[in-house]
Amino acid sequence: MGGDTGGIERVYRRRRGLPWQYLGMAGLLCVNALLQVEHTSADDPYAPKWRPWVLLALVAVAVVRVLLEQFRAYTRVTAAGITAQGALRSRTWAWHEVYDIRVERAPRGSGRMAPQWLTYLYDLEGRRFLLRHLDDWQLDDPYAEVSELCLAAAPRRSLTWERRxxxxxxxxxxxxxxxxxxxxxxxxxxxxxxxxxxxxxxxxxxxxxxxxxxxxxxxxxxxxxxxxxxxxxxxxxxxxxxxxxx
Known part of the structure; x- marks a missing residue:
């Protein structure tokens, strides 16, 4: 987390790395894809050549995305609003454009290899956006952190936090x-x-x-x-x- 100015200026970045189980699974997928590419022609010369290459491409895209999410993504909170930097693009909301910020349970099946609680920003149209690294992996208590942010941001909003x-x-x-x-x-x-x-x-x-x-x-x-x-x-x-x- 970055510096604190008036209780509102802060940056949420990766503090905790991926678990070894996650990295091990990604490594096994990469090795399997490479083996498939190497042995397809030798094992069956009539087998379609595109299968292993598609598998390898999908694995490579997934690994690159995970790495970008870990090292490039962040959430910045300022007196002007919130910026969510994703793997490839960023988006900024002024405080008057933010309807609510909520900590919600992650989708089922995430297990220990992903955060159990995630934080989302909702705009006035009801659209939901993930605020990366504002979760129970990177923070001890994301709910308390979000409550503090909402309290600190209240004077900078023309709207209340009441639900509509x-x-x-x-x-x-x-x-x-x-x-x-x-x-x-x-x-x-x-x-x-x-x-x-x-x-x-x-x-x-x-x-x-x-x-x-x-x-x-x-x-x-x-x-x-x-x-x-x-x-x-x-x-x-x-x-x-x-x-x-x-």
């Missing part, structure tokens, strides 16, 4: 939309694995293979259809888990 029904409704609908497309992504992943099993069966029976159709078109179609259906349903009837208390 119209903005809360927008936040709820956007949360329902995120949930819908997250579940659509899960459905597309399940569809992909089903297509892998189907492709194995086709190879075993000598049937013609349609890899692009099975591994790209079908999962993407399932993602779009499932996302559209869930989006329409959940935005009109938000799940109880998204309904915020008073």
């Amino acid at each position: 029904p119209n903005v809360e409704e927008r936040i709820l609908r956007r949360a329902a939309r995120r949930k819908a497309w997250t579940w659509a992504a899960y459905g597309a992943l399940i569809t992909f694995f089903v297509m892998v099993v189907l492709d194995i069966g086709m190879v075993a029976t000598g049937s013609p293979e349609h890899e692009f159709l099975l591994f790209v078109c079908v999962p993407l179609a399932s993602f779009g259809i499932l996302g559209a259906v869930l989006d329409r349903y959940w935005t009109s009837r938000p799940p109880r888990s998204l309904v915020q208390g008073p």
Whole structure:
């Protein structure tokens, strides 16, 4: 955290590195991708050459993004507003543009390899933005830190921190939309694995293979259809888990 001027000037950067389990998993993925690239031609000269290279590219992109998130990203809080620097781009909000700052539980499945509590900025349109490194990995008590920030920023805002029904409704609908497309992504992943099993069966029976159709078109179609259906349903009837208390 940077210097403190009047209780509001501060910068949140990485203080704690990634756990060794995370780094070990990333290393294993990289090694596996390299081995796949090296041995595909030798093991099966008729196998598609694009598979291992796509895997290697995806792993490389993921590793680079994680490194940028760790060493480039930060959150800066000043008397003028908040700046969130991400892996590639930054965004700044003046205090009058900030509706609320909330500490929320991280998505399920993060386990010990990711923060359990994350901090988000909400604007007046109900849009949510992650404030990086303002979490329980880098801070002992992110909730107390955010409460202190909101208290210090109150005199610099033309608005109070009170909740507004119209903005809360927008936040709820956007949360329902995120949930819908997250579940659509899960459905597309399940569809992909089903297509892998189907492709194995086709190879075993000598049937013609349609890899692009099975591994790209079908999962993407399932993602779009499932996302559209869930989006329409959940935005009109938000799940109880998204309904915020008073």
